Amino acid sequence: MGFSVHRLVVLARYLGLFFLFAANVALAATASAPPAAVEATLTVANRTVATFRTNFSGATPEVRAARAERRIKELGDQGVTPEVELVPYSVDGTMGIAIRAGDQILFALSPGDLDPEASLSLNDTAEESAKQVREVLQAYQEQTTPRMLLRGILLTLLATAIAWGLLWLLLQIGRRVTARVALQLERRLEKTRGVGWARYTYGLILRVAQLVLLVVALFVLDLWLTFVLKQFPITAPLGDHLIEYLFVYAAHFGEAMLGALPGLVAIAIIVVISQAIAGVVRSVFDAAQSGNISLPGIHPETASATRRIVICGVWAFAFALCYPYIPGSNSDVFKGVSVLLGFLLTLGSAGVVSQLMGGLVLTYSRALRVGDYVRIGEVEGVVQELSTLSIKIVNVRNEEITIPNAALVSSAIYNYSKRATSQGTMLSTKVTIGYDAPWRQIHALLIEAAHRVPDIRDTPEPYVYQRALNDFYVEYELFCQISEAKQRVPILSKLHGAIQDCFNEYGVQIMSPHFFSQPSQAVLSPKEQWFAAPARSAEESAPAA
Structure with a gap:
């Protein structure tokens, strides 16, 4: 074991000497090589x-x-x-x-x-x-010649005065053009009553005119600076280079425009074809929305959203086709900006995407439509607008309430207008009456009150349920049908008034008793009062033979 360790130590020393020798050789070769000359x-x-x-x-x-x-x-x-x-x-x-x-x-x-x-x-x-x-x-x-310096200064002052005059003239022309375009636009808007493309057309004309005047002004400044630089021997070459740069840049711009022309033509063709396809899609789905045609899986309520999705897909595909033909799309700057915009869109669109998905869920579930009377949480009113990110509801106080789509997805939606046309909308109200009032009489009074309201349907017949037998009173709930869901609140108000009138006419008080001690006598309804008016027994309700 010791012999092996000794051999390893010796081997490590030889390797160290070898690498040290190789490094010295490389260093010497680098030092002996002449440095490359820099222009x-x-x-x-x-x-x-x-x-x-x-x-x-x-x-x-x-x-x-x-x-x-x-x-x-x-x-x-x-x-x-x-x-x-x-x-x-x-x-x-x-x-x-x-x-x-x-x-x-x-x-x-x-x-x-x-x-x-x-x-x-x-x-x-x-x-x-x-x-x-x-x-x-x-x-x-x-x-250093005084005559040359004086001549250059005088010519510079003269050129400056001429350039200033030309710029002032261009400014006056710009103001006149702006005033003339504004006057023509005002006359056009008076004839069309603000409808049409006149505002945008004249705005485009004005911007083009201002751009032309700006180019002319820059050209005047370039000529002035070139002339001034050429008046002094030291700066004369700069004046020559300035004109040369101007023409070189103009030539490069022209070459770039000519080089981009085939791509622009291809983009124009793609846009025209995409516009035609989008027009066909729009016409088909508009017909499906109006009910003129029937598309499998497409309902009139979902036709508008489906149309927008399909048109967005058409234009996204068109953009993918146009991207390679966009001038400069292959440059690193263009790619970097695209990546940056995509990164920012990804970070900032999480909430927007959840709202969009919520809107799609609401649309394709057909939970509500514009004009429906709904209740969402504590909000009750008429749906005024369905948008991509939220809905707007107007309540009975004429308040506009905006609810995000993401909140709607996690909330129960009560749509009172969904079946109002075919089956009517259910309307209910509750009263609590003591045990000493005959329940048959209470049923009859509530149904009688419902018949007195003209906005409540006679068919199906209103009916009453005893929802609970509480400690001190009975809870009754009246159910009836109405045709117009938007009138729920006014009709319910009329029904409450009719209930009060009926109970007052027959001497039944609407009050929920509470006892703090045992009553001296039993609180009950005697059998002879079970069918107190307006209640009727089964024999009295039977038709005569």
């Missing part, structure tokens, strides 16, 4: 003079560009324009060309500085660099 551009007075791509005499491209820039600026600050010429040289067998101004070498170019993607020779590249040096030195000299 550097020599820019002076907003002009690109040369581009250095290789090391020269131990100097990196960044160092070479910085030295050349310092030398050129020193000459420019002196206000002299010496002769700029090319001087060929050879270093370690490598041929190159140096740029010299007077008796000072500004910088040198070697074959390694050539652009591999361009077809220019070293001599052509050096000639172009010398030309740029001459322009830089001349710009520095002209920039």
